[in-house]
Every structure is written in structure tokens, then in C-alpha cells.
Amino acid sequence: MSDRGAPLPVTVNDLTYRVGGQVLLDIPSLEISQAWPTMILGPNGAGKSLLLRLLHGLIAPTSGTIRFNGQMAGGAVGRRQAMVFQKPVLLRRTVAANVNYALKVHDVARAERKGRISALLEQGGLSDHAGQPARTLSGGEQQRLAIVRALASDPDVLFLDEPTSSLDPSASLAIEDLIARAARGGAKVIMITHDLGLAQRLAGDIVFLHHGRVCEQTRAPEFFAHPKSHEAQAYLASKLVL
Amino acid sequence: MDDFLIRAALAGIGLSIATGPLGAFVVWRRMAYFGDAVAHAAILGVAVALAFSMSVLIGTLVVALGVGLAASTLTARGRSMDTTLGVLAHSALALGLVAISFVRGVRVDLNGFLFGDILTVNAGNLVMIWGGALVVAALLIWRWSALLTATLNEDLAASAGIDPRRERLVLTLAMALVVALSLKIVGALLIGAMLIVPAAAARGFARTPETMALLAVGFGMLAAVGGVWASALADTPAGPSIVVAAALIYLVSLVAGHSGD
Numbered sequence: 001m002s003d004r005g006a007p008l009p010v011t012v013n014d015l016t017y018r019v020g021g022q023v024l025l026d027i028p029s030l031e032i033s034q035a036w037p038t039m040i041l042g043p044n045g046a047g048k049s050l051l052l053r054l055l056h057g058l059i060a061p062t063s064g065t066i067r068f069n070g071q072m073a074g075g076a077v078g079r080r081q082a083m084v085f086q087k088p089v090l091l092r093r094t095v096a097a098n099v100n101y102a103l104k105v106h107d108v109a110r111a112e113r114k115g116r117i118s119a120l121l122e123q124g125g126l127s128d129h130a131g132q133p134a135r136t137l138s139g140g141e142q143q144r145l146a147i148v149r150a151l152a153s154d155p156d157v158l159f160l161d162e163p164t165s166s167l168d169p170s171a172s173l174a175i176e177d178l179i180a181r182a183a184r185g186g187a188k189v190i191m192i193t194h195d196l197g198l199a200q201r202l203a204g205d206i207v208f209l210h211h212g213r214v215c216e217q218t219r220a221p222e223f224f225a226h227p228k229s230h231e232a233q234a235y236l237a238s239k240l241v242l
Numbered sequence: 243m244d245d246f247l248i249r250a251a252l253a254g255i256g257l258s259i260a261t262g263p264l265g266a267f268v269v270w271r272r273m274a275y276f277g278d279a280v281a282h283a284a285i286l287g288v289a290v291a292l293a294f295s296m297s298v299l300i301g302t303l304v305v306a307l308g309v310g311l312a313a314s315t316l317t318a319r320g321r322s323m324d325t326t327l328g329v330l331a332h333s334a335l336a337l338g339l340v341a342i343s344f345v346r347g348v349r350v351d352l353n354g355f356l357f358g359d360i361l362t363v364n365a366g367n368l369v370m371i372w373g374g375a376l377v378v379a380a381l382l383i384w385r386w387s388a389l390l391t392a393t394l395n396e397d398l399a400a401s402a403g404i405d406p407r408r409e410r411l412v413l414t415l416a417m418a419l420v421v422a423l424s425l426k427i428v429g430a431l432l433i434g435a436m437l438i439v440p441a442a443a444a445r446g447f448a449r450t451p452e453t454m455a456l457l458a459v460g461f462g463m464l465a466a467v468g469g470v471w472a473s474a475l476a477d478t479p480a481g482p483s484i485v486v487a488a489a490l491i492y493l494v495s496l497v498a499g500h501s502g503d
């Protein structure tokens with residue numbers, strides 16, 4: 001996976017996103033490096049999902065630019081990325097067919113697909129479920145399938161928007177393991193989560209958002225030990241109390 | 243069996259090749275009302291065609307496409323889908339009926355356009371219907387993966403490099419073509435039924451999107467043959483009889499099929 005050329009860093013300049021006069025996101029400058037998984041934290045409504053969708057090119061900014069190693073977000077860059085949503089969206093077919101379908105959308109030759117499918121299912125711990133209708137999987141298994149399907153295109157960047165928020169702790173751990181392995185495999189992970197334990201274990205650095213602004217970007221150990229901004233301090237404190 | 247009955251059945255069978263897969267998308271995307279809006283616009287298309295002495299096929303195609311595009315633009319801007327489409331559907335129909343009354347010199351058989359006239363299908367019509375239906379089916383098969391992904395979740399599609407707006411456009415184009423083709427068979431008022439009813443029946447039996455589309459084709463064909471046959475036997479209007487046959491198949495699917503999801 002080292003042969004794909006550096007897709008990063010991500011550089012964000014003068015980014016704003018407005019809807020009807022309301023500024024939902026305002027990020028004068030932000031840089032995200034290739035080196036480690038990045039977690040986006042912040043209270044509900046901070047603009048985390050918006051930022052992720054902008055980075056992936058699903059929506060266009062009102063003003064400003066987002067570049068991946070110099071290239072604009074979306075378009076050809078977006079096609080080398082994948083996104084996993086909070087609720088897994090699966091096709092009404094078998095588990096294996098869902099993965100096959102993702103490979104097909106990314107123009108993987110038919111002859112190659114079979115091997116890739118079993119490797120991917122193995123990776124997601126879903127080999128025993130290959131022939132099962134995807135929508136009969138448990139919530140955790142469905143999310144694992146959604147992640148494996150996202151990995152099918154061998155993405156440069158894997159975006160995840162609260163992938164564990166509706167799962168029990170043990171299912172979350174399986175997801176966490178899958179994400180960690182994808183990161184070790186060379187994909188840049190950019191993820192939103194409200195699970196601080198998970199963030200602590202996986203993150204290299206934290207981008208903390210509040211009211212549409214980046215309050216701080218800090219290496220993970222430091223962030224959890226000594227958050228710089230008052231907003232992050234308050235967020236962490238409230239999480240600890242809960 | 244009489245020639246005209248055979249031609250009628252063949253016309254219905256041909257049309258089903260297009261309405262089956264397209265109807266599946268109409269059901270999945272809950273765009274039943276969208277289909278109605280485009281279909282009702284066909285009457286306005288007839289008036290335009292008569293006024294400018296163009297072929298009715300071209301006139302309905304152009305107007306159906308225009309209304310389809312208008313509807314998808316308006317609803318994409320976040321206006322209430324139900325209301326917008328309701329306004330569009332009924333005003334297009336009413337405007338069409340008013341406009342036709344202005345076209346001088348031609349005594350128009352409105353019933354034929356509203357309820358279809360499948361028993362008058364000639365060999366030329368048949369070629370057109372089969373040709374058009376095959377074009378629509380080919381279009382849908384070509385875009386199948388992209389259409390399916392965009393239908394499932396627009397974000398997921400965009401993430402995979404598929405432009406959901408373009409896929410919506412493909413469906414609008416297919417819808418306009420189907421409406422133009424089926425005007426003569428089931429008429430403007432019942433086109434929507436031909437799209438939805440067989441696909442809804444198929445949903446009760448299908449386990450994958452592909453089998454649902456194929457079953458919808460099969461049910462459409464069955465309804466066409468059954469409807470034409472029944473109309474010959476009982477001397478009932480053919481277009482509505484086809485829809486009644488499809489509705490019976492739907493009833494059977496409610497009893498015999500699984501509950502779906």
C-alpha cells in the first residue's frame with residue numbers, strides 16, 4: 001500500500017460552510033497529517049459530520065479549499081477514499097454479494113473478486129456468514145460488513161462517522177480492532193466518535209470542534225491529560241461525570 | 243384468436259420489459275406520485291403535439307421530460323414532495339385537457355389518451371413499443387449498479403464516485419420514455435398503475451433487487467395477457483382490465499408472498 005503515493009496531508013484553508021446565512025462551520029486553517037489516525041471530537045451539533053462530509057467531497061464548501069496533498073477534495077481524490085456511516089447501509093443480498101458489489105462498483109475484474117471477497121470477509125470475521133442475507137446480521141456484524149465493504153476499494157483515506165454509536169461494548173471492540181488493522185494496513189483513518197476510550201486507544205491526534213470551530217488540534221495523550229481549550233476541558237469533564 | 247388481440251397482448255408484453263425494472267425503482271424510491279405527475283403531463287404533450295402537428299410520441303416525450311425535470315428540481319430544492327408533485331400532476335393534466343379543447347379542426351378522442359386504446363395497436367406501434375421498451379431496459383441495465391447504490395443511499399453513492407443527481411436524471415428520462423410509449427396502451431391515467439402494481443406484487447416474492455425487477459417484468463406480462471384475454475371474453479375496456487389483472491396478482495402476492503421489509 002506504500003506504492004500509492006502520499007495522499008496527504010490534508011490542508012484546509014479559509015473553509016466556511018453556511019446554510020441560509022447561518023455559519024455552521026468556519027475553519028481558517030487546519031492540517032491533518034498521514035502519520036496516525038485522527039479523531040474528530042466535540043459535542044452534538046458541533047459540525048463534526050459536516051466537516052467529514054466536506055473532507056470526503058460529499059458536499060461542497062461555501063468558501064475555502066480542502067486539498068489532499070495538493071489535490072482538491074472530492075472527484076478523483078474522493079474515489080480513492082471510503083466512508084462508513086453511523087447506520088450501516090446494506091443491500092438486500094447476501095453478505096458475500098454485498099462485498100462483491102462494492103468490488104464491482106470499483107471496477108475490480110471478476111476473476112480477482114472471489115479471492116478478495118474471502119480475504120475481506122476473513123478480515124471482518126464474517127467468513128461463516130458469507131451466504132447469509134446481509135440484513136439478517138446483528139448490528140455489530142452489519143457494521144463490520146459495512147467497514148469491510150469500504151475497505152474493498154483499498155482506500156487511501158477511511159472516513160468513519162460514529163461507527164460504534166449503536167453497538168454494545170464487545171461489538172464496538174471488534175469494530176475498533178478492524179479499524180486499527182485498516183490503519184496499520186496504510187489507510188489514513190479520520191473518524192468521529194463520542195467514545196473517549198476508543199479515541200484514546202486509536203487516535204494519534206484529536207481535532208476538537210465546538211460551534212463550528214476547531215478549538216484545538218492536539219496529540220492524543222496530551223489532549224486527554226491536558227486539554228488546552230476550555231471547551232475541550234468542559235467536554236471531557238462532562239464525559240467523565242456521565 | 244384475432245390478430246388485434248394478439249397485437250394488443252404483444253404490446254403489453256413489450257411494455258412490461260420497461261415497466262418492470264423502472265417500476266421497481268419507483269417502488270424503492272417511493273416515487274409513485276412522481277410517476278403520476280409525468281404521466282398526467284402526457285395529456286399536455288398530446289395537446290402540444292396536435293397544435294404543432296408533430297407526432298404524439300415526440301410531443302408527449304418532450305412534455306413528460308420537461309415536467310419530470312421540473313419535478314425533480316423542485317423537490318431537490320427541499321420543497322414538500324407530495325404537495326409539489328400533486329400540484330404539478332393535476333395542473334399538467336388540467337392544462338392538457340384545456341389546451342386540447344383549443345386545438346381546432348381535430349376531433350380528439352380524449353378517452354383514447356386517458357384510458358388507452360390497446361386494441362388499435364398496429365404493427366408500426368408494436369415496433370415502436372418494443373424498440374422503446376428495449377432501449378429503456380438497456381439504459382437501466384447499463385446504469386444498474388449506480389442506480390441501485392444511489393437509491394439505497396445518496397451519500398453512499400457519492401462516496402463511491404456516483405453522482406446521485408445524474409442517476410435521478412436517468413430515471414426521469416426512462417420515466418418520460420415509458421410514459422410516451424404506454425400512452426396508447428393503458429392511457430395517461432393508468433400508466434402509474436402499470437409501473438407500481440406489478441413491482442409491488444414482485445416485492446412480496448423477491449429476495450434480491452434483481453429478482454424483484456425480473457418478477458415485476460413477469461407479472462406485468464402476465465397482467466397484459468390476462469387483461470387482454472379477459473377484456474375479449476367479457477367485453478371490458480382493455481387498458482383498465484390489464485390493471486385489474488395486475489391488481490389481482492398483487493392480491494395473490496399479499497397472501498402467498500413473504501411480508502417483505
Ligand SMILES: Nc1ncnc2c1ncn2[C@@H]1O[C@H](COP(=O)(O)OP(=O)(O)OP(=O)(O)O)[C@@H](O)[C@H]1O
Binds near residue numbers: 019043044048049051
Ligand atoms: N443542511 C443543513 N441545514 C441547516 N442546518 C444544518 C444542515 N446540516 C447540518 N446543520 C446543522 O449544523 C450543525 C452541525 O451538524 P453536524 O451534523 O455536523 O453535527 P455533529 O457535530 O456531527 O453532531 P452529532 O454529534 O450530534 O452527530 C447542527 O446544528 C445541524 O443542525
Ligand SMILES: [Mg+2]
Binds near residue numbers: 048049050161
Ligand atoms: Mg454527526
